[in-house]
Amino acid sequence: MPSGRATSLTINRLNKYFGGNHVVKDLSLTVAPGEFLVLLGPSGCGKTTGLRMIAGLEAADSGEILLGDSDVTHVLPKYRDVAMVFQSYALYPHKTVAENIGFPLKVRGIDRATMERAVREAAAQVHMVDYLDRYPRQLSGGQRQRVALARAIIRRPAVFLMDEPLSNLDAKLRGYMRAELKHMQHALGVTTVYVTHDQVEAMTLAHRVAIMDHGVLQQIGTPREVYESPANLFVAGFMGAPPMNFVRGRIEQGRFVGPGVALPVAGEAGPRDAVLGFRPEDARVVAAGAGLFDATVFAAELTGDVTLVTLTLGEDTVAIKMPKEYEADFDSRVAVDFAPARGFLFDAASGARLPAHLVRAGAA
Amino acid sequence: MSIAPRPAVHRRWLEPARIGAMSPLGGIVAYGLLGLWAAFVLFPLYWVVVTSLKLPVDVNTGPYFLPWVDFVPNLHAWRGLLVDDAGPTFRAYLNSIIIAFSSTVLCVLIGSMAAYALARIEYRPRLVSILIFVLALVGACVAVGVAGIDWRVATAVALALFVLLARALGRRFPGAVHNGDILFWIISQRILPPVVTIIPIYMMFQSVRLLDTHLALILAYTVVNLPIVVWLMYDFFTKIPIDLEESAQLDGASRFLIFFDIVLPLARPGLAATTLLVLILAWNEYVLALFLSTSRAQTMPILVAAMNAGEKGILWWTMSVVIIIMILPVILMALILQRFIARGVLLGAVKG
Numbered sequence: 177m178p179s180g181r182a183t184s185l186t187i188n189r190l191n192k193y194f195g196g197n198h199v200v201k202d203l204s205l206t207v208a209p210g211e212f213l214v215l216l217g218p219s220g221c222g223k224t225t226g227l228r229m230i231a232g233l234e235a236a237d238s239g240e241i242l243l244g245d246s247d248v249t250h251v252l253p254k255y256r257d258v259a260m261v262f263q264s265y266a267l268y269p270h271k272t273v274a275e276n277i278g279f280p281l282k283v284r285g286i287d288r289a290t291m292e293r294a295v296r297e298a299a300a301q302v303h304m305v306d307y308l309d310r311y312p313r314q315l316s317g318g319q320r321q322r323v324a325l326a327r328a329i330i331r332r333p334a335v336f337l338m339d340e341p342l343s344n345l346d347a348k349l350r351g352y353m354r355a356e357l358k359h360m361q362h363a364l365g366v367t368t369v370y371v372t373h374d375q376v377e378a379m380t381l382a383h384r385v386a387i388m389d390h391g392v393l394q395q396i397g398t399p400r401e402v403y404e405s406p407a408n409l410f411v412a413g414f415m416g417a418p419p420m421n422f423v424r425g426r427i428e429q430g431r432f433v434g435p436g437v438a439l440p441v442a443g444e445a446g447p448r449d450a451v452l453g454f455r456p457e458d459a460r461v462v463a464a465g466a467g468l469f470d471a472t473v474f475a476a477e478l479t480g481d482v483t484l485v486t487l488t489l490g491e492d493t494v495a496i497k498m499p500k501e502y503e504a505d506f507d508s509r510v511a512v513d514f515a516p517a518r519g520f521l522f523d524a525a526s527g528a529r530l531p532a533h534l535v536r537a538g539a540a
Numbered sequence: 541m542s543i544a545p546r547p548a549v550h551r552r553w554l555e556p557a558r559i560g561a562m563s564p565l566g567g568i569v570a571y572g573l574l575g576l577w578a579a580f581v582l583f584p585l586y587w588v589v590v591t592s593l594k595l596p597v598d599v600n601t602g603p604y605f606l607p608w609v610d611f612v613p614n615l616h617a618w619r620g621l622l623v624d625d626a627g628p629t630f631r632a633y634l635n636s637i638i639i640a641f642s643s644t645v646l647c648v649l650i651g652s653m654a655a656y657a658l659a660r661i662e663y664r665p666r667l668v669s670i671l672i673f674v675l676a677l678v679g680a681c682v683a684v685g686v687a688g689i690d691w692r693v694a695t696a697v698a699l700a701l702f703v704l705l706a707r708a709l710g711r712r713f714p715g716a717v718h719n720g721d722i723l724f725w726i727i728s729q730r731i732l733p734p735v736v737t738i739i740p741i742y743m744m745f746q747s748v749r750l751l752d753t754h755l756a757l758i759l760a761y762t763v764v765n766l767p768i769v770v771w772l773m774y775d776f777f778t779k780i781p782i783d784l785e786e787s788a789q790l791d792g793a794s795r796f797l798i799f800f801d802i803v804l805p806l807a808r809p810g811l812a813a814t815t816l817l818v819l820i821l822a823w824n825e826y827v828l829a830l831f832l833s834t835s836r837a838q839t840m841p842i843l844v845a846a847m848n849a850g851e852k853g854i855l856w857w858t859m860s861v862v863i864i865i866m867i868l869p870v871i872l873m874a875l876i877l878q879r880f881i882a883r884g885v886l887l888g889a890v891k892g
């Protein structure tokens with residue numbers, strides 16, 4: 177059931193203040209027609225405020241919002257042709273499932289027969305046809321979620337907005353609904369903006385991820401770009417479970433120097449304070465002296481598919497994913513090894529990624 | 541040092557047998573007190589019913605408590621009031637019903653809309669604008685009343701002055717009042733008893749020739765009870781999750797549709813409680829009715845009070861009948877509305 181009228185969404189230098197709090201700072205981004213964009217960030221980063229400005233529930237203090245070619249910055253929510261799924265689902269408790277789903281059509285004065293057909297069609301899409309006469313209080317969390325989705329899709333909006341729609345579900349249901357959401361968005365082809373603080377949701381759902389922190393857009397790109405080429409420390413530390421490991425140190429005379437670490441660097445001579453980052457799954461624990469640098473085993477935890485080894489390195493700790501058969505004694509000395517290309521260097525002061533990279537010891 | 545657990549000695553009378561129950565002694569005390577209180581409250585009602593069934597001789601030689609035992613019940617008082625002398629009673633009854641129900645409907649409708657606006661829309665009128673408005677209003681009244689200027693001219697001039705001054709001074713004195721201040725101002729209208737304003741109210745209705753009409757009492761009761769409705773409903777409206785209204789907005793609903801289709805149904809417990817309260821206040825109101833009605837619009841409280849001063853002495857048996865038929869509609873409304881008052885309609889709205 178492709179809507180055939182997917183619309184682009186453009187945001188230009190959007191700003192929002194709450195009193196003296198600058199919660200969204202110069203947000204600019206473009207969502208292509210039919211694209212699934214995820215706004216990702218920790219709570220309080222301005223992602224929900226950004227979404228609410230797109231919906232029209234908050235007024236932007238400056239900047240503009242365009243749906244397709246039309247400027248909707250100062251248009252009332254009801255004229256924007258956007259549908260939103262709230263974190264709380266926001267189902268009308270005194271209306272049945274059918275009345276809830278049909279509400280957007282009822283408001284528009286669409287005749288009863290057409291409405292009933294559309295309600296059944298939308299309900300069928302979320303597998304809720306058997307529950308049309310129930311009230312929201314008689315439904316489980318997952319079913320309420322489906323009703324909220326059906327209410328959003330029934331009128332084929334130009335843009336779908338979703339504010340952490342899965343966060344009230346238990347882990348198993350969340351995984352299932354995630355796949356369903358992705359499938360449905362693909363089938364409908366509706367431009368979607370989805371807000372979440374869960375990086376797994378962002379990675380799995382998004383065509384592109386926009387990561388925000390303190391009201392500022394940090395990086396926007398495909399999940400792979402954001403994961404494999406983070407623009408700064410914040411993005412690197414936010415993506416991945418567990419996130420990227422950081423070792424604090426300095427770049428001096430063509431070398432990265434940290435606690436027990438001295439590695440040759442190309443592209444940057446220093447001196448400057450820097451942070452070395454590497455992903456837990458890119459590194460291996462090897463015998464002491466056989467890797468890039470030595471460290472002490474703090475703990476080894478079997479999580480099921482892998483063993484997560486935590487090592488201490490001066491004041492920093494790093495986590496490394498090892499095969500599930502791996503075992504290590506507490507406090508034993510080991511070494512960390514990874515391909516130099518898998519290491520990232522960041523400026524310690526600004527957090528920005530440095531154009532420098534590690535090189536093999538022999539090549540320096 | 542380890543602390544020894546308390547020995548599990550079960551004190552049979554002082555401790556409950558299971559969690560969530562009352563101890564036997566506590567139960568006896570609590571139910572004893574409740575029983576006493578119930579008797580205290582219900583006895584007058586019983587007494588009124590019994591008295592309405594007595595002959596004058598039973599009342600005067602009494603007290604008799606139990607029909608068929610102490611005295612022989614007789615319907616003479618009921619017959620006297622509802623058959624022989626039905627006219628005035630019936631008219632007062634009808635007046636009371638029309639006035640109390642109309643003013644309640646009007647009051648709850650207007651009051652809940654005002655309360656909703658205060659709960660959801662931010663108002664910031666400038667203090668100086670309000671001051672200028674009051675001054676302009678006073679000026680216009682003086683001009684019309686004292687100087688004898690045509691009221692249309694006075695109104696136009698006052699309005700023009702208000703607009704000009706408010707614009708000129710508004711920027712220099714930015715102090716503004718907020719929704720909370722407005723709400724307090726509204727409820728403060730109930731701090732003084734309505735009786736202190738009875739003379740101006742009387743004169744106003746006199747000048748528009750509405751004295752002794754239903755409309756006068758309906759309007760007066762509506763105005764007097766509005767602050768209560770606004771105050772109570774404001775609280776109920778702020779408790780409705782705003783997500784529901786935002787969702788309805790995005791679904792394309794107008795403010796009025798949201799109010800009548802989403803908010804009011806969800807505020808039903810509050811609406812029922814407020815309606816009942818306002819209805820009882822209007823139904824029992826005495827002072828305003830005393831001043832604003834003389835004969836045609838007299839209500840039940842006036843009729844009952846008048847019986848206290850008949851030339852035949854107080855006819856207790858007749859008065860009892862009047863009191864019984866007077867409290868019946870309120871009891872009926874309470875029974876109908878209490879079904880809504882205690883029900884959680886918000887269940888299933890916003891939680892997973």
